[in-house]
Amino acid sequence: MVGTAETTAAPAAAPPGLRERKKRRTRDTLVRAALELFTERGYERTTVDDIAAAADVSQRTFFRYFASKEEAAFFVGRLAESRFVEAVRGRPPEEAPLDALRRALAESWDGIAEAVERVVPLDLHLRFYQVIESTPALLAAHLRRSAELEERIARVVAEREGLDVDTDPRPRVVVAVFGAVVRVTERIWSVGGDASLAALREATAAHLDQVEPALTGDWRTD
Structure with a gap:
């Protein structure tokens, strides 16, 4: 052997x-x-x-x-995106789509950080995300790129589930929900007092925990 x-x-x-x-x-x-x-x-x-x-x-x-x-500005972001897409592709097939997305993100943070650090300091990459939020041209490019990334991930999810992404809306829907949570988290984190990766990770996990209650729960407290 x-x-x-x-x-x-x-x-x-x-x-x-x-x-x-x-x-x-x-x-x-x-x-x-x-x-x-x-x-x-x-x-x-x-x-x-x-x-x-x-x-x-x-x-x-x-x-x-x-x-x-613009291409130089988002070079490091592309590295992070590729890491995440591959993490989703590698999740066990028995995981539900939203669980696969969450666990892929949770387990790829460190690898993404390492990939970023090979090119630029991590804190510089994180500070640049704050610049994106305050710069209309960058924000527009970021949103366009986010939409393109969601389409890539939706096709990976559809392939995992044995679905046709062009006839079954569920892969795009679940990825859109996931992407919206990440987008809201980025916006809140970028204007907060703690610009660390740890704060971003914690906020992302906390907001993803609210997905099901926000979609199906009763928001009224009276």
Whole structure:
């Protein structure tokens, strides 16, 4: 058995070469410079030339990596989104859809944080979310991206449940409810006094606990 395992095990992935490492460093430097400038002086007042200068590269180099400053702004967010989608895809098939979404999020926080930290400091990423809430252009882009992410997740949920997402509305409905809770949580957290990841995690869990009572309960207290 040991010999079989040794002969059939997949080879370890080769580490990235020097050129690839340099490209990653340049990309990450551009992302960090962009987020620092966006949080310090504002998104609208920051130009691509500003970002390139802060990263000590040319404007031409910036456009080798990003089509626009919006793309640079949401690069780290895309990493987090991909982690979450894969976490949903990997949940046990017997879990109900909303449970799968909740547990995927709860169990992917640490992995998301680690992925973010490989590119920029986590606190910078979190501070940028506060900038999103106060910047109309960024907020519009964030909402558009959220809608696109919900569609991706709805298709994963439909596949898990053996449903046709285009004829059965339930995958989109459950993902829309989940996404709305996350969106409300982000908004409340962004203007609160505690901008830590721990506060965001706690608030998200608390608000998700209210989904069923909010949808089916009687809100009147008199």
